[in-house]
Each structure stands twice: as C-alpha cells, then as structure tokens.
Amino acid sequence: MTRVDAAAPAAGASGSALMERAGGAVAAEVANGWPDARRILVLAGPGNNGGDGFVAARKLAEAGREVLVALLGDRESLKGDAAVAAARWTGETGPLPNAPFEACDLVIDALFGAGLGRPIEGAAADAVSAANASGLPIVSVDVPSGLDGATGRPLGDACVRASLTVTFVRLKPGHVLTPGRSLCGRVVLADIGMPEDAVAGIGARAFLNRPALWRDQLPAPSIEGHKYSRGHVAVWSGPELSTGAARLSALAALRSGAGAVTLLGQRAALKEHAAHLTAVMLREAENDWAEFLTQRRVSAVVVGPAAGPTERTAKALTEAIEAGCHVVMDADVFSLFAGRPDDLAALIARGSGQVALTPHEGEFARVFGVDKTASKLERARAAAARSGATVLLKGADTVVATPDGRATVADNAPPYLATAGAGDVLAGLCAGLLAQGAPAFEAASAAVWLHGEAATAVGRGLIADDLPGAIPEALRRMEERAAG
Ligand SMILES: NC(=O)C1=CN([C@@H]2O[C@H](COP(=O)(O)OP(=O)(O)OC[C@H]3O[C@@H](n4cnc5c(N)ncnc54)[C@H](OP(=O)(O)O)[C@@H]3O)[C@@H](O)[C@H]2O)[C@@H](O)CC1
Numbered sequence: 270m271t272r273v274d275a276a277a278p279a280a281g282a283s284g285s286a287l288m289e290r291a292g293g294a295v296a297a298e299v300a301n302g303w304p305d306a307r308r309i310l311v312l313a314g315p316g317n318n319g320g321d322g323f324v325a326a327r328k329l330a331e332a333g334r335e336v337l338v339a340l341l342g343d344r345e346s347l348k349g350d351a352a353v354a355a356a357r358w359t360g361e362t363g364p365l366p367n368a369p370f371e372a373c374d375l376v377i378d379a380l381f382g383a384g385l386g387r388p389i390e391g392a393a394a395d396a397v398s399a400a401n402a403s404g405l406p407i408v409s410v411d412v413p414s415g416l417d418g419a420t421g422r423p424l425g426d427a428c429v430r431a432s433l434t435v436t437f438v439r440l441k442p443g444h445v446l447t448p449g450r451s452l453c454g455r456v457v458l459a460d461i462g463m464p465e466d467a468v469a470g471i472g473a474r475a476f477l478n479r480p481a482l483w484r485d486q487l488p489a490p491s492i493e494g495h496k497y498s499r500g501h502v503a504v505w506s507g508p509e510l511s512t513g514a515a516r517l518s519a520l521a522a523l524r525s526g527a528g529a530v531t532l533l534g535q536r537a538a539l540k541e542h543a544a545h546l547t548a549v550m551l552r553e554a555e556n557d558w559a560e561f562l563t564q565r566r567v568s569a570v571v572v573g574p575a576a577g578p579t580e581r582t583a584k585a586l587t588e589a590i591e592a593g594c595h596v597v598m599d600a601d602v603f604s605l606f607a608g609r610p611d612d613l614a615a616l617i618a619r620g621s622g623q624v625a626l627t628p629h630e631g632e633f634a635r636v637f638g639v640d641k642t643a644s645k646l647e648r649a650r651a652a653a654a655r656s657g658a659t660v661l662l663k664g665a666d667t668v669v670a671t672p673d674g675r676a677t678v679a680d681n682a683p684p685y686l687a688t689a690g691a692g693d694v695l696a697g698l699c700a701g702l703l704a705q706g707a708p709a710f711e712a713a714s715a716a717v718w719l720h721g722e723a724a725t726a727v728g729r730g731l732i733a734d735d736l737p738g739a740i741p742e743a744l745r746r747m748e749e750r751a752a753g
Pocket residue numbers: 273274275277284287288289291292314315316317318319321380381382383384385386387388389390393410411412437461
C-alpha cells in the first residue's frame with residue numbers, strides 16, 4: 270500500500286484529501302457502531318496513521334462526542350498531511366504515557382499503520398498493552414498497531430487486538446492471513462477515492478478468494494456433452510481398512526460436476542468401497558492402472574489420501590504424471606517426498622497435465638522445510654515456483670499460489686471445517702474441477718471457496734462425510750454471488 274500511497278498524487282489525489290476521507294470513514298464507523306460511546310480516546314502516532322486519527326477526532330467532536338487525543342511524541346515533530354490534520358484539531362491533546370483509558374468508552378488506535386517498520390517498544394508498547402487490557406472496544410485505523418499488514422503477523426510482542434479495523438482502498442494480506450485476521454476483528458474497507466490508476470499501477474497479484482476471480486473459468490455443462498466430456502476422475506485408493514479418505518475424494522469429485530469418477534485399488538479395498546458407493550465406479554488396479562488412465566480417457570487423478578507412503582503409491586503417482594493427467598497430490602505423497610522438493614519438481618516437470626499440491630502446514634514443512642521469516646503467502650508462492658505446481662497451503666486462511674506468483678487467500682472457511690477427512694474432500698473437489706477443464710489456479714481457488722461454503726451450509730456438527738452432499742448448495746451460492 271505504501272506504493273499506492275506514493276502513486277496517489279501523480280494520479281491526481283492529494284494526500285490531505287485522502288486523509289480527510291480516511292479519518293472521516295473511521296469517525297463514521299465509530300458514530301454508527303457505537304452511538305452510546307460518549308468519551309473517545311484517540312491514540313495517535315507520529316505518521317499519517319496518526320494524521321487519520323486527528324481527522325477522526327475532529328469529526329467525532331463535531332458530532333458531539335467528547336474526544337481526547339493521546340499523542341506519541343511532540344506535535345511539532347509531525348510532518349506533511351499529518352501536521353495539517355493535527356493543526357485542524359483544536360480539542361484536547363495529551364501525552365501518550367498514562368492516557369486515561371479508565372475515563373473513556375472507546376479507543377481509536379491510530380498509532381501505526383502501513384509505515385510500521387520495527388517492533389513497537391517503550392511508551393507506545395505500554396499504551397498498546399493498556400488498550401488491550403482496558404476491555405474497551407478498540408477501532409484500529411488501517412491495521413491494528415503492531416501488525417505487519419504484509420504478512421499478517423505482529424512485528425514484535427506489542428500488538429493491538431481490535432474490535433473493528435477500518436482500512437482503505439484494498440484489503441492487505443494481513444487482514445486475512447492468520448493471526449492478523451483475528452487481531453483485526455471485523456474489517457471494513459472504506460472507499461476514500463483513491464484513483465484506480467494508482468491502485469492498478471502496482472499490479473497486485475494476491476487477491477481475496479472470491480467467485481468473481483475464477484467463476485468465468487469454470488466450464489458449464491454443455492447440452493452437447495456426455496459424461497466423459499465432463500471429465501473422468503480416477504482416485505487411487507488406500508488398502509483395506511484405509512479406504513475412507515479416497516472415498517471422500519471420489520464423492521467430492523463427482524459432486525463438483527465431473528462426468529465420471531472411478532476408484533481404483535486392491536480387491537479387498539474395493540469391497541469396502543462397494544458397501545458405501547453407488548455412482549462412483551470401482552476397478553481393480555494392481556497391474557493396469559497406467560493402461561486404464563490412457564484407455565479410459567482419465568483427465569484428472571487424485572493420489573495420496575490414506576494411500577500409504579509406499580512403493581505402490583509412488584508408482585501410481587509416476588504413472589499418472591506420465592499419462593499426462595492433471596494430478597492432485599495430497600497426504601501421503603508429502604511423506605514420499607519428505608525433504609526432497611527437487612525430486613518432486615523433477616517428477617512434475619515430466620508431465621503434460623496440471624498439478625496441484627494440497628498440503629496442510631505439517632505436510633508443507635515436511636517437503637519444503639520451515640521458514641519462520643516468510644509470510645504464508647510468500648511460502649506458498651516459493652513452493653509453487655520451486656515445484657512447478659499450483660500449491661494450496663491449507664488452514665483457516667488457505668492460500669492458493671501459482672509458479673507465476675498469482676495467489677488467493679480464503680477467508681470463508683468456518684473453524685469447524687478442521688475435521689478429519691475434510692482435506693480429502695478438498696483434493697477431490699480440486700480434481701473434479703481440473704477434470705472439467707478449469708485451469709489449475711482457478712480450479713484450486715474455486716475448490717477452496719466451495720469447500721468453505723459447503724461447510725458453512727452444513728453448520729456446526731459438520732463431519733467430512735457431510736461435505737460432498739453440501740457441494741450443490743455451495744455451487745448455488747457461487748452462482749448467486751456471480752449473478753450479484
Ligand atoms: N498517503 C496516503 O495516500 C494515505 C495514507 N493513509 C494513512 O497513512 C498510513 C501510513 O502512514 P505512514 O507511511 O506515515 O506510516 P505510519 O504507519 O503512520 O507510521 C510511520 C511513522 O511511525 C514511525 N514508526 C514506525 N515504526 C515505529 C515503531 N516501531 N516505533 C516507533 N515509531 C515507529 C515512523 O518513524 P521512522 O520509522 O521514520 O523513525 C513514522 O514516523 C496508513 O496506514 C493510513 O492510515 C490514509 O490517510 C489514506 C491515504
């Protein structure tokens with residue numbers, strides 16, 4: 270966002286006018302959201318975030334609230350737009366240390382925003398602790414002070430925990446990546462009239478995962494089509510007594526709209542599947558998996574869910590890549606390639622289909638190692654570039670990243686989606702969309718969004734078995750969003 274701010278004047282927007290609207294948006298949210306908060310404490314920092322705080326203070330005082338600004342440092346040290354905003358504030362200003370939290374009803378946190386460059390210390394850190402301990406509602410300007418808007422992680426120990434965050438122009442990764450999402454509270458995006466040229470100029474490549482980004486790339490069923498033209502998915506089954514995961518993947522692939530789905534595995538495993546399934550086809554596959562993939566025009570394959578990190582699984586994976594299928598790699602594939610990301614990349618490079626990797630954090634670390642300095646977005650992008658695959662790094666804030674750097678971050682997964690087998694459903698959904706012809710980035714992002722919506726449609730008490738049956742409702746929601 271700093272680059273957007275810097276480009277604003279050239280695109281015809283004065284910083285001062287933007288600050289007026291930013292502070293005005295904060296004041297409006299406080300006025301509407303907390304009509305009974307009479308005494309308001311504004312914590313103002315030394316930069317433009319503090320400037321927004323001075324504007325909000327003036328607007329709230331004009332609206333009849335009692336407002337006190339507690340300023341970090343001297344008023345004389347303020348510069349530029351922030352100095353102008355401070356000069357227009359004629360109400361009470363006191364020092365930040367010992368700010369009177371106990372005498373107030375609400376706190377506006379305008380200490381630091383996009384310009385936070387290092388951990389908060391000293392008087393500002395004490396004020397952050399006191400604000401968090403006060404029990405008062407906290408409205409943060411742009412980002413909770415202490416949070417790194419680019420990574421979603423606090424820069425140090427001190428970080429505001431907000432009730433509401435009012436941000437401007439675009440959401441930043443820190444508003445959706447955890448733990449930032451929790452620290453922000455509710456997030457309101459305010460339009461402050463930033464010229465589109467200034468925003469477009471920076472060429473953003475990370476987006477909130479929404480149907481508008483990928484809906485057009487999901488093929489609709491055609492009236493001239495038949496089941497095989499709608500994509501055939503093959504799922505590699507685990508052995509006897511380890512069949513549930515592959516079954517969940519297969520059901521999700523079929524529900525996503527793939528025309529046909531076949532589960533392939535050993536005879537004893539297929540007997541278990543047969544006790545549960547009707548529309549999914551079953552096929553013994555000890556020796557002719559590779560042949561089946563080419564002869565039966567299989568377009569996408571899932572390998573990994575409860576497959577076992579065995580030679581058999583490795584062989585099935587290699588043959589799927591060599592057959593030119595799109596491949597979703599999950600679960601035990603990451604054990605097979607533990608500590609061997611370059612071998613995984615070499616295998617992927619041998620195929621002509623698209624590949625999606627669907628690790629959770631533990632599986633990701635197993636293959637790609639641990640990097641505590643990089644954000645989740647950066648780590649997923651680096652893994653995608655290294656492996657040559659689209660990477661879905663799962664969690665409450667699932668990131669989908671491509672080798673060319675495009676990325677989505679999801680915010681629609683309810684916490685109760687973290688349940689055994691949910692990941693297997695996601696792998697099947699992704700394969701189903703790939704089989705129907707969606708490009709990998711769009712298929713993966715759509716799978717993640719639909720997965721979250723399906724879970725929400727079921728509600729609390731969800732188990733993974735419920736998810737495939739809720740995919741039609743998720744698809745309906747997708748169409749509603751696309752229409753609106
Ligand atoms: N321009 C625009 O178009 C718009 C911008 N807008 C607003 O501007 C905000 C960005 O403003 P900004 O760039 O001035 O940065 P900001 O977050 O106020 O902090 C910088 C100051 O803090 C200081 N500082 C940093 N870290 C510190 C630490 N740990 N401990 C102590 N000090 C520390 C740093 O000092 P320095 O690092 O230089 O020593 C500098 O003095 C943005 O979030 C939004 O609210 C809106 O009005 C919309 C239009």
